[in-house]
Amino acid sequence: MIEDTVDTNAVELATELTIAWLSNPNTRASSDEVPGFLQKMHEAVNQLSTNTQLVAEEEPTGDYTPAVSVRKSLASKDHIISMIDGKPYKTLRRHLAGHGLTPTEYRQRYGLKPDYPMVAENYSEARRAMAKKIGLGRKPGMTRKGAEEAAPAKRGRKAAASGEE
Numbered sequence: 001m002i003e004d005t006v007d008t009n010a011v012e013l014a015t016e017l018t019i020a021w022l023s024n025p026n027t028r029a030s031s032d033e034v035p036g037f038l039q040k041m042h043e044a045v046n047q048l049s050t051n052t053q054l055v056a057e058e059e060p061t062g063d064y065t066p067a068v069s070v071r072k073s074l075a076s077k078d079h080i081i082s083m084i085d086g087k088p089y090k091t092l093r094r095h096l097a098g099h100g101l102t103p104t105e106y107r108q109r110y111g112l113k114p115d116y117p118m119v120a121e122n123y124s125e126a127r128r129a130m131a132k133k134i135g136l137g138r139k140p141g142m143t144r145k146g147a148e149e150a151a152p153a154k155r156g157r158k159a160a161a162s163g164e165e
Contacts, residue, residue: 010049014042066110077121083110090123 018038021027067086074080079088082095089095096106103118131137
């Protein structure tokens with residue numbers, strides 16, 4: 001029953017792909033070539049659906065054993081070691097995306113705390129310093145000196161307005 005449905009869906013999908021191919025004005029095909037193209041499309045769709053089913057069946061849905069301990073993964077300030085493959089990374093986000101995981105899913109999979117970092121400490125500090133250097137986080141038109149002078153002045157005005165000194 002399930003194979004009949006999959007086969008029917010494959011035929012419908014192959015037919016839709018063939019119609020789309022034939023409706024393209026740049027495609028030139030004779031009526032004799034259409035059945036052969038439809039058959040090739042059907043075979044390709046069947047092969048893709050079979051490969052997808054095999055991949056879905058191969059993926060284990062159980063406990064995952066980490067490649068390293070939590071302590072070892074955070075041992076260096078220069079990198080974080082992935083619990084998936086045990087390799088060092090400055091940031092884990094792209095690595096996790098390559099494995100189809102979000103940071104939240106990664107933390108849940110390995111039983112990590114919600115504040116487990118995704119970026120190495122030194123890398124984070126370097127990015128922070130660079131952002132401060134180029135002026136991110138300041139209001140437009142403020143210079144570094146202007147921002148430092150304006151901060152104490154604001155505190156002074158608040159205190160004067162509230163009657164405190």
